[in-house]
Amino acid sequence: MEERGVNHLEAEGVAPDFREKHDRLRRETLANIRKLQRKFTIELLAAALFLLLSIAALSDFAFFPSFNENIRAVLGSPPSVNMISSVLLLYIFSAILLILSRMMSGSGKYGGIGHVGYLAGFYFFYHFSGKLPENFWAVFAAGATVLGLEGYHLWIYCSEEIEREREVLAFLAGRPAGQ
Amino acid sequence: MFKSLTARAIIPVTVSVTGFVIVCCILLYAIMKTDMINDVIRYETNLAQTIVKSTRYAMRHDDRESLGNIINNIGTQEGVEHVRIFNKRGLIMFSSTPGEVGKLLDKNAAGCIECHRGPVPAATLGDMQQARRFFDEKGKDVIAITAPIYNEPACYQAACHVHKAEQKILGTLDIGLSAAPLVNNLAVMRNQMVIFSVMVLLVTIGGVAALLRRYVFIPLKLLVEFTERTIQGIDQEIPPGGTEIEKLSGNIRSIVRELNSIRRENAKWKKGE
Incomplete structure (x- = not known):
């Protein structure tokens, strides 16, 4: 495909520095495509990490050794369950607004790993207050919503950007876009 | 399918609203469940205090027959699964289940361990710490809750009694109520919340989808059909639409007019040739 583009330029007698620029542009375009694909893969990895964390949380982190009394004393008493729940509600509300505003502006920013960190925090706070079994599904639903929305946004964004980059590649190859 | 304009408009709204409503409902359910259990525990604590006060006279007069009758009668009340009084050593003195009388309780059993965890038994415990939830031998x-029976001046000053003033607790009352009404209420509340959530979701997503379809998707579809027919050279009226869509229609109208005039010019040139 790319060779055809180079041959096409040679056949038309394009000067060598133009060909160099074309080659550089093509390399940059291919690098951009790889970057976009990697971006979406990282988002998928974040979702997989959240699933693993949720599986551990489902059993109330039973297979992890529990902290001894001294460490618990250093950590202090956990916040009240109502406070954790209020913060969780505030978190999902602001995360949804943030992702929707990114969708509106067409921004490619994403916070997959950051969201997994926040959700892990909620799991641990509920675990230390002894109320994880009652609130597990709330955190899981919040994570599924935020990561699902973020994944959908990133998928649409990356697909569009990759499509644009492919159009550039097609142009450099001297073919009409979409072929 | 997921990249179409309809999907892009509907999916984020659906996911956002559904996720937010589900999280709110789960958190609300967890809070209400905790509140309802705490209410039951408070009710049981008051009931235990009432029983202790009601039996005080019989205890002071060492009237074991009356005391046994009171405990038996309370045990026949609907929803009361067990009532028992045991002494400081853990020996069951009175019980609504006759076979239990005279048995010794293990200090490590649920209901005892809360006070007997340390080397010195705790003399006071909060209402919620006194409570425990379990399935009894009948699967109920x-x-x-276990409520301590404190040594009061009337007890250790009475001539007939042997309790010392230093002895803080004389025994413990243990009362268990069936959690079936609570479980039923929670199930009803859960079902109502699910129905309410589904209704909210249907109204929100249905409303957004209907409005988008009426004001965006149908005018856009008409415009797409219009542009396709224009490309084929069919002359037709611009379809109606909303303000923005009408503006777009106006622009397309200008383009089509230009296109048609170019087509006519071309036709004239061809005829001239």
Whole structure:
């Protein structure tokens, strides 16, 4: 495909520095495509990490050794369950607004790993207050919503950007876009 | 399918609203469940205090027959699974289940361990710490509390009694109520919340989808059909639409007019040739 583009330029007698620029542009375009694909893969990895964390949380982190009394004393008493729940509600509300505003502006920013960190925090706070079994599904639903929305946004964004980059590649190859 | 304009408009709204409503409902349910269990425990604590006060006279007069009758009668009340009084050593003195009388309780058993965890037994415990929830031997879900029977001046000053003033606790009352009404109420509340959530979701998503379809998707579809027919050279009226869509229609109208005039010019040139 790319060779055809180079041959096409040679056949038309394009000067060598133009060909160099074309080659550089093509390399940059291919690098951009790889970057976009990697971006979406990282988002998928974040979702997989959240699933693993949720599986551990489902059993109330039973297979992890529990902290001894001294460490618990250093950590202090956990916040009240109502406070954790209020913060969780505030978190999902602001995360949804943030992702929707990114969708509106067409921004490619994403916070997959950051969201997994926040959700892990909620799991641990509920675990230390002894109320994880009652609130597990709330955190899981919040994570599924935020990561699902973020994944959908990133998928649409990356697909569009990759499509644009492919159009550039097609142009450099001297073919009409979409072929 | 997921990249179409309809999907892009509907999916984020659906996911956002559904996720937010589900999280709110789960958190609300967890808070209400905790509140309802705490209410049951408070009710049981008051009931235990009432029983202790009601039996005080019989205790002071060492009237074991009356005391046994009171405990038996309370045990026949609907929803009361067990009532028992045991002494400081853990020996069951009175019980609504006759076979239990005279048995010794293990200090490590649920309901005892809360006070007997340390080397010195705790003399006071909060209402919620006194409570425990378990399935009894009949498989019934029970919420039980243990209320201490304190040594009062009337007890250790009475001529007939042997309790010393230093002895803080004389015994313990253990009462267990069936959790079935609570479980039923929670199930009803859960079902109502699910129905309410589904209704909210249907109204929100249905409303957004209907409005988008009426004001965006149908005018856009008409415009797409219009542009396709224009490309084929069919002359037709611009379809109606909303303000923005009408503006777009106006622009397309200008383009089509230009296109048609170019087509006519071309036709004239061809005829001239």
